[in-house]
Amino acid sequence: MTPASLDLTILAVLAPFAAAAIAPFLTSIFRQNAAWVLAAVPAAIFYHFTGYIAPVSEGQTFTPALEWAPSYGINLSFYIDGLSTLFALLISGIGTLIILYAGGYLNGHPQQGRFFSFLFLFMGAMLGLVTGNNLITLFIFWELTSITSFLLIGFDHLRAASRRAAIQALVVTGGGGLSLLAAFILIIGATGEIEMSSLLSNPDVIKDSGLYLPIFILVMGGAFTKSAQFPFHFWLPNAMEAPTPVSAFLHSATMVKAGVYLLMRMHPLLGETELWTTVLPLFGGATLLVGTILAIRQTDLKLMLAYTTVASLGLLVMLVGTSWEKALEGAVLYLLAHSLFKGALFMVAGVIDHETGTRDITKLGGLRGSMPITFAAAGLAALSMCGLPPFIGFIAKEVMYEGTWTMGPGALWVTATAVLGNAMMLVIAAAIAIKPFFGPKVDTPKHAHDGPVLLIAGPVVLALVGLAAALFTHFTGEFFIGPMLSSLTGSTMNVSLHLYPTYISAPLILSVTTVALGIVLYWQLDRLRAIIASVLRAIGWGPDKGFDQFVSGIVAFSTVFTRLVQAGKMQTYMMLIFGFTAAAVLVPLFTAGGMPDMPAMPVYAFYEWGILLIAFLGLVAVLIAKTRLTAIVSLGIQGFAVALIFMLFGAPDLSFTQFMVETLSVVILALVMTRLNLAPRDHRSPASAIVTGAIAAGVGVGIALTLMAITQQPFDSRLSDFFTAYSRTIAHGRNIVNVIIVDFRGFDTLGEIAVVVLTGLCVLALIRIKTKPDNDTPDESAAVEALSKPVEAR
Amino acid sequence: MIAAVVDIIVGLMLVAGALFALVASVGLLRLKDVYMRMHAASKAGTLGSGVMLLALAVYAGEIDVVTRAIAGVVFFLLTAPLSAHLLAKAAYSVGYRPCADTKIDALKDVLQPDR
Amino acid sequence: MTGLFLINILMALAWGAVTGSFTVVNLVFGFVLSTAALYLIREQVGTGKYFRRVGLAIGLAVLFIYELVLSAWRVTMIVIQPKIDLQPGIIAYPLTVDKDFEITMLANLITLTPGTLSVDVSEDRKILYVHCIDVPDPQSTIDDIKNGFERKILEVFR
Amino acid sequence: MAGSSVSVDISQAMITAPVSAGDWLLVAPSLLTILGGSLCLMTRKNTKAQPKVGLIFLVLLVAANFGLLVRVLDKGVITMVMGNWLPPFGIAFTADALGVTLALVGSIVALCAGIYGSVTIQATERRYGFYPFLLFLMTGVSGAFLTGDIFNLYVWFEVLLISSYGLLVLGNDRLQLDGSVKYGILNLIGTNLFLIATGLLYGMFGTLNMADLAMKVAALESGASGPLATIAALYFLAFAMKAAAFPVNFWLPASYHTPNIVVSAVFAGLLTKVGVYAMIRVFVLLLPGSRDYMADLIAVVAIATMMTGAMGALAQSEVRRVLGYLVIVGIGAMLAGVAVGSILAISGAIFYAVHSIIVMTALYMAAGVMNMLGGSYKLRELGGLYGISPVFAAVFLVLGFAVSGLPPFSGFWPKIMLVDAAFDDGRYLLAGAILVSGFLTTLAIGRVWIFAFWRGGPEGTADGTVIERVVPAPQLTSAGIWIPLGVLTALVIYLGLQPEWMLQLVTRGASGVVEPFGYVRSVFGGL
Amino acid sequence: MRTIIFRTIAPYLAALMILFSIFVLLRGHNEPGGGFIGGLIAASALAIYGIACGVAAVRRSIVVHPMNLAAFGLFIAALAGVPSLFLRQSFMTSQWLSFHFFDVDVDLSTPMVFDIGVYFVVVGAISSIALALEERESD
Amino acid sequence: MTPIEAFADTFLDVCVHISLAVLTVSLVLIVYRTVKGPTLPDRIVALDMLVAVGIGFIAAIGVLTDYYLYIDIAITLGLVGFLATVAFARFVLNRGTAGDETIMQEVKESIERREAGQ
Amino acid sequence: METGLSVLIGLFFAVSVYLMLSKQLVRMLLGIAILGNAVNLMIFTAGRLTREVPPLIPLELYTPNVATANPLPQALVLTAIVISFSFFAFLLVLTFRAYQELGTDDANEMRIAEPIDEPAPPQGY
């Protein structure tokens, strides 16, 4: 590839965002034909990535990059290899079909344009995710997929169910995202590497870093939530609230596979450890079984598909978890197969829903006559899903069994789980392909017929591709499976696939078993459904219900907690503040050795003692004042004493100002108090009196001791000496204090007079603006009651 | 010599003034009701501080200090009776009664708040 | 208007006194300032016989001080006697003077006189209510004031 | 009495070298706002002219701050000592990347508020000084961000505080009076604590100039010993209150939802950030020893603050109060940066401050629009906004994701920086708290979104139905609402997509305080 | 409170206090005093005038609204720091203009302008508060 | 320095200290009255008195320290002391006429005292 | 010399805090007024004390010939006095207005901004 087309790749990844921006306009211009125009974008992207197929299959990798935030080592860099190429092709390819399909499905819908842009945003996010090289970039796209799927799932926002499903998806996948972010930042910190490519070039770097365990757990937190592994699987079926094109897109190729992609991508870095080969198969297997069981219980086409998707994801995780080459090959094959048939089936379900008005298979039947093409597509896809030849699903299953059977420890369990799971998925596939189309014709809300070409193009194409991929086995193996497997194992792989088994082998027997088991189960389908339903009813609780409890739990707890810390009582606030103040001044005294030396008895002239005494008396008077009038007068006394203290210690300006200010405070107090008609007796309960007293004493003692400690140290009078020296000689003033105020530190005074002016304005605003009559908000009335209650209590 | 005389005069003025102030305070303490206490405050108090202010002026012996001291004293002489009058009137018209010894009360029927 | 001017001059002189420099500039400056100050109270300042009033005001100031000393001495005597035995009372003093300034003057004089304290002036400005610290015989007190301060004031201002 | 007749060597006392006019950019913010404020005040009766005068000076303020930024980037840290007196004797104003960045962003926010206010503020409120208060608020903010003198910082804090009082009481609703009483008393105590600490600091070192103090403190052997520890503790408490950190944050939820929405917007953007700024300035530049000594405590406070904020946001049923708690979450995140103290951490904290200033202001403005559209601030009474105005819905969603720290918006970068720094420092709990609080914030915003925007109408609206309850307020037609909201939202997106220059700026600012040589040199001119 | 006695004396007291306040303001640079204290004294003068003769009288006497007075003071105080800009000095660098007038030296200086600004601010703000409260009282 | 001057000097010093002592005592007495009341006017009179004595105190300190500048403080104190008293008088008048409960209480007590013949 | 004042200052702080911990706004205000004095005295003392000699330069000298009191704390305290006075005035009027409109001086009863029976946040979706 030439650098030019490398830049093109960056464009290709970012193109969907541009498309998202213009989609609404195009839609309003071209109306129902908009889809054709818009589909050109993903098609072009698909075409671009096909260009990578050949070089990648020769083991080449590419890292196109764009400088973004270099000072934090973050660049918009991408990593193109087998894995990302196949994913990119699936996303853009299926994306093209989805756009077309959406054009038909939402034809005439008022918000179709908005829907297109959401789809494109999502597509871009996915492309960025699967091609992302810089961990942070990768994460950004990862989060974008969560955000956009939130918007897509909530598209039908007037229905509470959609809103719930959307927030659920956001919470689950977003929460996983945080875990992933933590993992990535840990990796960056531990390895010093921020690019996936450079990490992969040295695969053991994380395992050796000593942070393997936390990183592993955090990565799984991201992957399992995104790929709906048990017990995080519940958000995915709920996401069925979204319009069908979204479901198809989300659940076939893309979003839900992001987790699987991450596991595959990081397999060389985190895989092949005991932890990996234990944890992944465990969760994967559980998810597979849970998924299939829940799927069988459903009768809604979309839900059945959704739960089988959960199951398939479990299967994939389980296979990746084996770290066994052949099993991995099976995983890769199955991923491809699943994307194709599941996409097709979702669109089929959508068509049926769209054309008949229902998705409930118990209300459907005999459609094969009225919807032949849909039936064909459904049949082909279903066969692939059943894992029957000559479809890619079959090959996938063969290779998968070959892998699990030969993997060694745990082989039996994994294989057994796989067989059981596949068998049950076969049942669903059969149900989907047979129930709606065969049997007697059932009346449906709408008159059933094949939809417009826009609708049926998608499923047909995907189904056929599923067939083709199997027929051109060699091509598929060399150009897709091989390169992708190489990315997983970290070493170049040559894959040769066979459409038909050449000899009787374990896989073949296992396949037969699977099919047989499947048929038996299908025969007993209704009973099976009944049993599962009753069992689930017996259990009664599921993670889905758990989510609601989780959310309302958080909210409820937060409410209680907040009411506790934000009590709304002024006194509590004040006690907290001064409690901490006391701690702030006392604790260091004892911990950090701030204690002063034992002070000598101070020597004061008797009149100085007298003034101190007056100050003391004034304070006590304020404290014990029975009425506000006494308090004000007593306040005057202590202020008066302070002024005299200033005078005794050589501060005439201070004393001057203090006298004035003290008097004016008293005057203003008197002015205001004439209206402030209160009888403030300070009644505190003995307990609160003790507590508040203790706090007050603590503050006082602490500050006094600190002040002593400081004044016992020698003093650096540099500044004052300077002011004294230059007050007259340069600043032409004999009153040094005034010179400081207007010259040396005049800027302080400027701010200070600003405060004075603003005070005047504040008071003016307070007094002059007439309070509006209560606007009758509940808050207010509540408060009025709040006010009236204690009044009665008095 | 002059200085010495000045010093002595100043000293005497200070003590005199202080004593007047003390008397006023004692009056404040001993007299029976607020109206009588006002007599002490408005007379002895003012005089005491006035004399001591003049003492400082004499001691300084600078024209501007003296003039300022006099200005100050005049100001006190203007304000002292005024504040006494305002306070007395306020107190009486609000209803504070003089002590029992106050036999004659011409204001009783005039200024009593109708209550 | 001349009176205003004179007041103005006087205040300028007061300024000189307060600042302690009687230089031309300072007095001019003081004059400007007192003009400003008077401007503030222009409403209250009518015209009148300021000249005499001011001249005699100084005389009265001296009188004030004399009376003040005297009364202070009386109070002293009262408060230091072991047993305070007084007959306080509020007497109605019929005013002869009727001008605001004169009434004010008299009231303040009375307050500064031994044992008397002006409490209020009646609405019709005919009666001055005086609190006396010791009035065995109200009429004599009234006469004292009549023949004392009030006459003086009448002499001064009529 | 011209004292100069005695022979003194001026150069011993004053700066003799000519001061370039460009350095006056340092005082320009304070000077412009004071002059503009007093002009507005003199013309306050002319309520028509108020916005004009106010906005002119706010524009000038932004220009001045921008010029200052350019100059700092060009010349490095610059200092002006008022009155030409030699430092540390005169009051020094010192602009470094940290201060000037915040000053610029702050002024932009203020300008936006001024525009927004020109629509939402009634004639009465103008008459009683909305624009003067706003301008003087900026005097305080600019002064606080640029001063290099600890006592002078106190003065600007007070200017800031009294202006905020004024803005808070404008209108005199009973709600406002209640909020103001609590806000007023609690904040006054906060500034008094600051003053106490400063007085003690002066008693200990005999100087007030920050650079001078930094040197003297560094000269002290043990970082936090004796009275210095007390002083540090007092400063921490004071700034924690200013910044509304747990557990002294109660004044904020008690008052931020009470005034006119544009006032809440300015407060949310600026006030607490000044507290955080002071915390960084004092603890990283002045008392690094004490910071190390208290790092664990600060970390605990940071975690508690983030969690209380996030949970508080979830516990509210009123949009403005949700936002009030989100302000607190941000404070916790910034404190986390202070707790870690590395250059990366402080950079993260500064970036977060920038982000928070912009996004919180924008969110409150958005809340105002929600009220104008939906006729209420209460989640129960709101609904259907998505249908009424999809564009506004998009704006809100962008701001919401930004405040939750989701990419690709402004909140994402500081978050990863802080988490990164916390991991480097081995503070996994702190990192976890940052992530979890972000998660809870997403949930809180998500709730507001589904109730107010997605739901068809107020609580109880049937599925699939849309209820048109109120006619949108007439002000909404005015560009004065949409321009500021648009500008701020654009900034949020821009900082998300193009963080590079801001990253460089904050890194520069951080290294400037973590390694204060440049700062000290600029003040003492290579002394 | 509006007794004859009080109303007669108060205006003169107020005028004297205003004079005294200006005196205190102008000598502040060399003796205790200055703009702030002077301002407070002036404000007290207006307060007494107001209590004796009513708020309206005070408002009329100072013509402009006290808030504007304060704002003006702040304005000139801030401007007093600007001249140094043109002399390539820092903000608030004091400038002295000392000339001989008749028989005295008169010093005009930016610090003095600044202090006068402070005076106006204090008079304006404080009396604005006092008057507002006073009015509320009498309404 | 002549003996007479020396004597005068000491005499003055002694006088200053005596007066300071006397003033301190009076200050304390006044504070006592202020706190004790019993009525609000009593307290106000006492506060007015406190200011007056304070002026004397300042004058004495001026003589003691040879700083005449204190005279201005004294004058100012006189001014604002007057203002305070006026404001308080006004307070009594307004609150009293408004029937403030504490004042009414005090008034009632004063009447009771009068009837009790005190 | 500082010791004695330090004790007094401690007392000032204690009293003001005790008053501010009252639930009555008027007492809080008294506390705030005293707090201002306490802080000012503290700064004044922190700058060390000198008896009686004010920082003034005699007319005939260019620098004082004796050790004067430390002028800087005085300037700082002047600023602080003015500011605390302003804030006191504001809070006083604010309290007064709050009392008028809310009908209580008990801070604990001011529950309009944070109502007691605040509705729980809405649940559901």
Ligand code: NA
């Ligand atoms: Na804030």
Ligand code: NA
């Ligand atoms: Na000052």
